[in-house]
Amino acid sequence: MSDYIVRATAANDQIRAFAITSREMVEKARQLHETSPVATAAFGRLLTGAAMMGSMMKGEKDILTIRMRGDGPINGITVTADSGSNVKGYVGNPNVIIPPNYLGKLDVGAAIGYGTMSVTKDLGMKEPYTSQINLTTSEVAEDLTYYFAASEQVPSAVALGVLMEKNNTVKQAGGFILQLMPFAEEKVISFLEDKVNKISSVTDMLEKGMTPEDILEEVVGELGLKINDKIPTAYKCNCSRERVSRALVSIGKKELNDMINDGKEININCNFCNTNYAFSVAELKELYKKCK
Numbered sequence: 345m346s347d348y349i350v351r352a353t354a355a356n357d358q359i360r361a362f363a364i365t366s367r368e369m370v371e372k373a374r375q376l377h378e379t380s381p382v383a384t385a386a387f388g389r390l391l392t393g394a395a396m397m398g399s400m401m402k403g404e405k406d407i408l409t410i411r412m413r414g415d416g417p418i419n420g421i422t423v424t425a426d427s428g429s430n431v432k433g434y435v436g437n438p439n440v441i442i443p444p445n446y447l448g449k450l451d452v453g454a455a456i457g458y459g460t461m462s463v464t465k466d467l468g469m470k471e472p473y474t475s476q477i478n479l480t481t482s483e484v485a486e487d488l489t490y491y492f493a494a495s496e497q498v499p500s501a502v503a504l505g506v507l508m509e510k511n512n513t514v515k516q517a518g519g520f521i522l523q524l525m526p527f528a529e530e531k532v533i534s535f536l537e538d539k540v541n542k543i544s545s546v547t548d549m550l551e552k553g554m555t556p557e558d559i560l561e562e563v564v565g566e567l568g569l570k571i572n573d574k575i576p577t578a579y580k581c582n583c584s585r586e587r588v589s590r591a592l593v594s595i596g597k598k599e600l601n602d603m604i605n606d607g608k609e610i611n612i613n614c615n616f617c618n619t620n621y622a623f624s625v626a627e628l629k630e631l632y633k634k635c636k
Contacts, residue, residue, distance in 0.1 A: 363556035388506035389484035398425030416457025429577040505546035581617035
């Protein structure tokens, strides 16, 4: 198992904890979308956070979608995760290049800009549930922290990081989410707040060779860490020629007939993995026969 998530508890179940190593996931996303360094950092943080949030869902077919829409040049990020912690997504402007921030680091906040984050959960109910917040720092982790507090009323600490190599490939990526349960004691809350404020960045810990288990041990080990399970996570798109064909059939006879009358091959590109699907006029005619 390369990229994986650890799910755990601490302080006699007063804390719920998740930690992830996601380098391969973020590198695959970078390669598929040919993202610039700052776009890779922003995209990678949101993919990493979404993967852990996916692991919180219980239903086999549950889907989570997170959209960050700001006035920055990255022109928005969309990420989805399933309950198996498979993620995919896309960036509005994958080639964005902006100056580093005052610390000399990739300026994710400026790339995303001021705007909103929406989180949609499709849990198999009649209608998906959507919650929207205003972005706080647009650095992703702080925005997810605010989302948990404002929309789910769960006090949380979220840390996410992506470290790039000089050749612009992904060197390290990972993160953690710590959540306080409603019955958490004041001493546990104080300890966690103090500990989180003192720890180094996630990428520093990963650079030292620390695993997700090590990271959680570092943060909440003193409170009696209990590892519950370890699950794989990956960047995975579930598009296929068959799914695209069904989508074409669903648009209706008139639209398909217009495409056929144009007399040209059509190309449909998947936003999530950049796979191109070409359909000849003859193939469109076969699909037309399946329209109701």
